[in-house]
Amino acid sequence: MSGLRLRGVTKSFGSVKVIKGVDLDVADKEFVVFVGPSGCGKSTLLRMIAGLESVTAGELHIGDKLMNDVDPSRRGIAMVFQSYALYPHMTVRENMGFALRFAGVAKPEIQRQVQEAARILELEPLLDRLPRALSGGQRQRVAIGRAIVRHPEVFLFDEPLSNLDAELRVHMRIELARLHKELKTTIIYVTHDQVEAMTLADKIVVLRDGIIEQVGTPLQLYDDPDNLFVAGFIGSPKMNFLKGVIVEGGVRLPGHGDVVVPAREVAAAGTPVTVGLRPEHFAQGGPAMIGVRVELVEHLGGETYAYARHGQSELMTLATNNARDLAAGDTYEARFDPAELLVFGADGKRLR
Amino acid sequence: MAQARLGRSEQINGWLFVMPALVLLGMFMIYPILWSLWMSFQTGRGMNFSFGGIANIVRLTQDPVFQRALTNTFIFLIVQVPIMLVLALLFAAALNDSKLWGRSFFRTAIFLPCVTSLVAYSILFKSMFANDGVINDFLLAVGLIATPIPWLADPFWAKVVVILAITWRWTGYNMIFYLAAMQNIDRSIYEAARIDGVPAWARFWHLTVPMLKPVILFTSVISTIGTLQLFDEVNTITAGGPSDSTLTLSLYIYNLTFKFMPSFGYASTVSYVIVVLVGILSFIQFVVARDRR
Structure with missing residues (x-):
């Protein structure tokens, strides 16, 4: 039970309005991709869901709770950042277990959770390495592992693949799709890459200039775009x-x-x-x-x-x-x- | 053959280019260092000195004033450096918050002491901590004390004044290093920790402090060296008094050389005590801070 409901959500930085009224429903266990050109507000919208940015107006529900003013740690979410945001002085094991230490989880249980996440992500041989001794793809997996151990109801991904090279990106895309099947949770994923959006999403949300241009399945957007922007943005080569x-x-x-x-x-x-x-x-x-x-x-x-x-x-x-x-x-x-x-x-x- | 000659002429050219710098370095750095090492084995007064072997080192062990100065210096070091660095770290953490109102004002205010005139601030401290100074007036007015504290006349309180003075002067300096290092930390690391429910104290203790470790090591080495060489404040505020209770090694060296009947040899020996202490303490700090992985 962890869909999302956004009603009339706006965000202003000073006098600049970056999210201009968003209504959106995300179903439980759905893989939703926010896509749009840079500056369209997709990352801001994600950070508002995470609680890293406040909601200027409107209502944000996660599950059936109003979350506008709830602390990020109490929203039942976990986030994977573009820069991975790993703790550089901690091993992979410590990175993944760190949050659980403060959630009152007992040490053996933390160990078990970390092992489980490491198994899912094939990180077992790397558990005692520091982030600086890992490749980009491995760091990415650690960042995902750190999210998994918390068993969030909603995963948030902020352009997680954009620091990887092309080959690895394709590989991780497949990994993410597999992960979604295995974890069976709601995922909200931000990208500017329409190929990522098409391949991963159950539902794509196309954003431009702080408003939603269209919401639909990848093929709905491809076959039946509502406007010129969506028609031009989805599909490669361009329409x-x-x-x-x-x-x-x-x-x-x-x-x-x-x-x-x-x-x-x-x-x-x-x-x-x-x-x-x-x-x-x-x-x-x-x-x-x-x-x-x-x-x-x-x-x-x-x-x-x-x-x-x-x-x-x-x-x-x-x-x-x-x-x-x-x-x-x-x-x-x-x-x-x-x-x-x-x-x-x-x-x-x-x-x- | 031609190549060898070319090589040699390049060599000569190279040496010619670096020669001016080397000569100056040699004259003003290496020569005095070696000369002072040589001097530290000389005994005698004024310009009459002769080789005394380890006589000066023996004298160190029997010199109560030296031992006093050494003890004082260590008290300053052990009390003041940790207080100052912890304060600097806390100030930096507080002033790194982009939501804090007036933070550039506070940054400037805290950094300003280390660029103010030494003499001006010493005079100010002297007058503030005088028997009828502002500090005593204030403490009396709020009722914390019944009689004025003899700040500069009591051995204990004189040390407190010196520690307050150097802390006031150098905290901002160290804070700048921490602030610079903090601004290099990826903000999303803190955001990730916030989402993960890591409380603020743990973000500071388990994330900020470890990530600042290299800078903390740097500032602690620099501050240790600075405190071992402490001279300005004790000379201008307390002049080492009362009864040598704030005498430091550097001030003692100065007294030996310029105030008493000059004893250049012995003064050099005391200087080398500082050198050895700096070496040992820096080494210990590096070992303690070493990455164990």
């Missing part, structure tokens, strides 16, 4: 945005040879809109077509991306279903299924 005008029976793309793509009439004819098409939508082909000239080709082996434009249009990224013989300067028929098309209004909101 293509083309200028369009609503006409009868579809959208005309004036920058792309006045092609009319059939679409549901989501607005009055003549309304200027932005059309979103993911690079991978071009891989499947389809009845709609834009003729483009290829400017650059990226061979990833499994897929080949073409960067192309029609005349003077914006550069588009196209997945080509691995057209390996494609070269810069080629003309190419970018085919797609009009059903995949997303239409956004001038204010950036999705038109459905």
